[in-house]
Amino acid sequence: MADSESMSLDTSNEAGDDPLMDLNDEQLDKLIQQKMIENQVLQNETQMFEKYLKKSEPKDSGGALGGIGAGLTVSSSNQDLSRGMNRKRSKSRGANLDKSLRLTTEQKCDIAQKELDDLKEDIEKYRDNCERVIDNFRAIMEECELTLSETKKESYEFERDILKGAVNQRTGKVIAEKVSRHFENKILSRDTLVEKLRLKNSQLKVQKMKLDLQFKQKEEMGEALHEVDFQQLKIENEQYLEKIDEKNTELMDLKLKASKSLQVLNSYKKKLHTLTMESERLKSEISSRNELLTKIDAETTVVEDERAKAEKINRKLRQQLTDFRVPDVMDYVTEKADLYEIQRKVKNWERKVEIAEMALKTHKKMWTKMQIGSEMANQQWRMMEQGVM
Incomplete structure (x- = not known):
C-alpha cells in the first residue's frame, strides 16, 4: 500500500x-x-x-x-x-x-520465525522459572501447614498433660516434675526425629552419588539420555507427582480422621472422668445415706420402745376411764359447799397470819429498841465505873 x-x-x-x-x-x-x-x-x-x-x-x-x-x-x-x-x-x-x-517477504518471514522461536524459548524459560518458584512457594506453604499442625498438636498436648493433667488437686498448682518430664520427652522425640532425618539424608546422598556415577558411566559408554528419554522421564515424574498428591490427600484425610478420633477419645476421656467423679460422689453419698439409715434404725427402735410404753400407759388410762364412776349430784353439792367453807377458812387464817406478822414486826422493832437502850445503859455504866476507878 x-x-x-x-x-x-x-x-x-x-x-x-x-x-x-x-x-x-x-x-x-x-x-x-x-x-x-x-x-x-x-x-x-x-x-x-x-x-x-x-x-x-x-x-x-x-x-x-x-x-x-x-x-x-x-x-x-x-x-x-x-x-x-x-x-x-x-x-x-x-x-x-x-x-x-x-x-523480501521470505527474508521477513524467516526473521519473524526466528524471533518467534526465540520468544517461545524465552516463554518456556520463564514458565520453567515460574513453575520452580511456584513449587518453592508450595513447599514453603506445606512446611508452614505442617509446622502449624505440629504447633497446634503440641499446644493441645501441653494443655492436656500440663495445664489440666499436671495440676495438684489439693494445692491447685502445676507439678514441676511432670512439666520437666513432659519437656524431656519432647526433646527426646525431637532428637530421635533429627536422627531419623539425618539417616534418611545420608541414604539419599548415597543414592544421589550412585545415580551420578551411573549417569557418568552411561555418558562415557555413549548411552546419554536423549530428549525423548527426558520427555518420558518427565511424564513419569508427573505420574509420580500425581501419585504423591493422592498419597498426600490420603495422608491429610487420615490425619483429619486421626484428629477427629483423638477429639472423640478426649471427649470420652472427659466423660469418663466426670462419670468417675460422679461415681465417687455417689459412693460417698451412699455411705452417708447408710450411716443415716443406721441412725434412723436406732431411732426407730427407741421410738418403738417409747411407743410400747405409751401404749401401756394408754391402756392403763383407758382402763381407769372404763373403771371411773361419776358421783351423785348431792355429793357434788356437799363437796362444793365444803370447798367454799375451806376456802373461807383459808382466807380467815391468811388474815390472821398477816395480823400476826404485823404484830411480830412491831415486837421486833420494840425489841431492837430495848436492846439498843440496854447497850447504851451498859456503856454508860462502864464509863462511870471507869471514871470512879
Missing part, C-alpha cells in the same frame, strides 16, 4: 501535477497519520532486523550492518514523508534505492 502510494506520488510529481494541493486539511491529517503508522511499522521491522543481526553475526559486523540497515530504512521512511511534503523534489532515484535495500 505504501509502495503504491509512493509510486503514485512519484508519477504525479514527474508529470508535474501536485496531488497535495487538491487535498484539504482533514485529508492531509489522515495522510500524515497513515505515514506515521507506516513509519512505526518500519521501525519495528528495523528493530527486529537489528536483533536478528546481533544474534546471527558477530558484534562488530552485526552492529555495522544493523546501523546501516536502520539508517537506510529510517532514511527511506523519512524520504517517504519528505516526498509527500516537498513538492519540487524528484523521487525516482530514492524509490529505486528504497526498493533495492528493503527485505
Whole structure:
C-alpha cells in the first residue's frame, strides 16, 4: 500500500501535477497519520532486523550492518514523508534505492520465525522459572501447614498433660516434675526425629552419588539420555507427582480422621472422668445415706420402745376411764359447799397470819429498841465505873 502510494506520488510529481494541493486539511491529517503508522511499522521491522543481526553475526559486523540497515530504512521512511511534503523534489532515484535495500517477504518471514522461536524459548524459560518458584512457594506453604499442625498438636498436648493433667488437686498448682518430664520427652522425640532425618539424608546422598556415577558411566559408554528419554522421564515424574498428591490427600484425610478420633477419645476421656467423679460422689453419698439409715434404725427402735410404753400407759388410762364412776349430784353439792367453807377458812387464817406478822414486826422493832437502850445503859455504866476507878 505504501509502495503504491509512493509510486503514485512519484508519477504525479514527474508529470508535474501536485496531488497535495487538491487535498484539504482533514485529508492531509489522515495522510500524515497513515505515514506515521507506516513509519512505526518500519521501525519495528528495523528493530527486529537489528536483533536478528546481533544474534546471527558477530558484534562488530552485526552492529555495522544493523546501523546501516536502520539508517537506510529510517532514511527511506523519512524520504517517504519528505516526498509527500516537498513538492519540487524528484523521487525516482530514492524509490529505486528504497526498493533495492528493503527485505523480501521470505527474508521477513524467516526473521519473524526466528524471533518467534526465540520468544517461545524465552516463554518456556520463564514458565520453567515460574513453575520452580511456584513449587518453592508450595513447599514453603506445606512446611508452614505442617509446622502449624505440629504447633497446634503440641499446644493441645501441653494443655492436656500440663495445664489440666499436671495440676495438684489439693494445692491447685502445676507439678514441676511432670512439666520437666513432659519437656524431656519432647526433646527426646525431637532428637530421635533429627536422627531419623539425618539417616534418611545420608541414604539419599548415597543414592544421589550412585545415580551420578551411573549417569557418568552411561555418558562415557555413549548411552546419554536423549530428549525423548527426558520427555518420558518427565511424564513419569508427573505420574509420580500425581501419585504423591493422592498419597498426600490420603495422608491429610487420615490425619483429619486421626484428629477427629483423638477429639472423640478426649471427649470420652472427659466423660469418663466426670462419670468417675460422679461415681465417687455417689459412693460417698451412699455411705452417708447408710450411716443415716443406721441412725434412723436406732431411732426407730427407741421410738418403738417409747411407743410400747405409751401404749401401756394408754391402756392403763383407758382402763381407769372404763373403771371411773361419776358421783351423785348431792355429793357434788356437799363437796362444793365444803370447798367454799375451806376456802373461807383459808382466807380467815391468811388474815390472821398477816395480823400476826404485823404484830411480830412491831415486837421486833420494840425489841431492837430495848436492846439498843440496854447497850447504851451498859456503856454508860462502864464509863462511870471507869471514871470512879
